[in-house]
Amino acid sequence: MAYWLFKTEPDVFSIDDLRTRKNKTEHWDGVRNYQARNFMRDEIKLGDLVLIYHSNARPPGIAGVAEVIKEAYPDHTQFDKKSKYFDPKSTKDKPRWFMVDIRFKEKFKSYISLDELKNFPQLKEMLILRKGNRLSITPVDKKHFEFIKKHGNLSKSSI
């Protein structure tokens, strides 16, 4: 089993949106970056766990955990002319973009802001903390995932 971090803008789609979706499930469409696409298509497996990161938020940070419940399949929005994710160069025979489905697992009792993440020496190797990292999907080390999950489930008053 592997661990990942997915970025999302909470104004567009937040962890609460995921939690309140039917079956607490959503397909992760709209990824239009080849490196992120390759992670989804080739490496993200059923049962993998995903940190949900709120970007362009105040403050940005990690909000909780989701689980992969369906492996890569073609992202339908690439064929939809009305979608902002429409890709005229993609064909149904050879789809260019893929998505996975995830299900809400938990929302952290204490949201972990980017500032806090930066202050943990244990996390300094995390890809998300590297300068200029814009990848919307990144692999996460097991030790980092477990540290974050543990921290996220401390109650606010104990921090």
Add this chain to the structure above:
DNA sequence: GCCAACGTTGGC
């Protein structure tokens, strides 16, 4: 809103 740090596109 600014802008650094990317990633992509397209002319050559």
Add this chain to the structure above:
DNA sequence: GCCAACGTTGGC
């Protein structure tokens, strides 16, 4: 295949 121009991301 190079690289300038352009577009996007995302923290601040």
